[in-house]
Amino acid sequence: MHAMQYELTLPADYDMGIVRDRVARRGHLLDDWAGLGLKAYLIRECGRRGSPVNQYAPFYLWNTVDGMNAFLWGGGFQGVSDDFGRPPARQWTGLAYEEGNGSHARFAVRHRQPVPNGVPLGETVEDAVGEARRLAAEDGALCAAAAVDTSRWELVRFSLWEQEPPKPDGDVFEVLHLSAPGRDRLPRGRGW
Template structure:
């Protein structure tokens, strides 16, 4: 599993209905994308749920590098770049994936938490904590799915959890899920990724 995300931080007065309209128009284009496990079309709006910014920040879980590369180099990402400029794309190596207690429910909210691994902390310990947190979150009421991954260039872990309700029991940035493309969700390997 490979995780990927880019963020478009938009002006404070940006009409976020433009993003909602965009997602309603193009969201289904990845509903059958080869190699994609899940794409969550995420937004947060300034002043809502404590967000300091307007942001469009899709989060991807890929089953294959080929699917991810086809998206990045084969046209899918180019449409976004043409409209908004080319954002930096963060990538993480998968650590763990779990279906949640509310696996059959629609994902309406997401929590994303990024955390640096402090110098001096053994990597095995940091990874074990991330895997354990993924398993813990999967058992929480309202969790649709949860995943953890690591950026080894920054030694930073990321957790993503999707929720059926807006009162998640997880720390991090809270987003609305506008659409969920999940063509390869069933193929995402569960549990620890090694």
């Protein structure tokens, strides 16, 4: 599994209805993308749920590098580049994925943190795996994942929820659409 996200931070007075309309028109285009586990079309709005910014920030879990590359180089990502400019696309290597009991994604939580120095890497990633398991077991969680970017030594935890979690640990996003053609094929549990 590979995780990927790009963030388009928009002006504070930007009409987020433009992003909502775009996702309503185009979100279905990845509903059957080969190699995609899931794509959550995410937004944050300035002043809502603690967000300091307006942001469109889709988050992906890929089953295959081929699928991710086909998206990046084969036309899918070009639409974002054409409409908003080419944002950096962050990538993380998957550590764990867990299914929850939720049935519909309305919110997402993303938590990023540096991998601490002085702590054995094995302990750090085992903690991230355990946190993904714990999050997925919470009532209303659809799924949870953990991944690491070894170029920055950064961990990311990502979870999808039926309702806004009462005490979210991270940035809270609204889910506008969920494309999940290969969600059932995302490898469960620890990824090594």
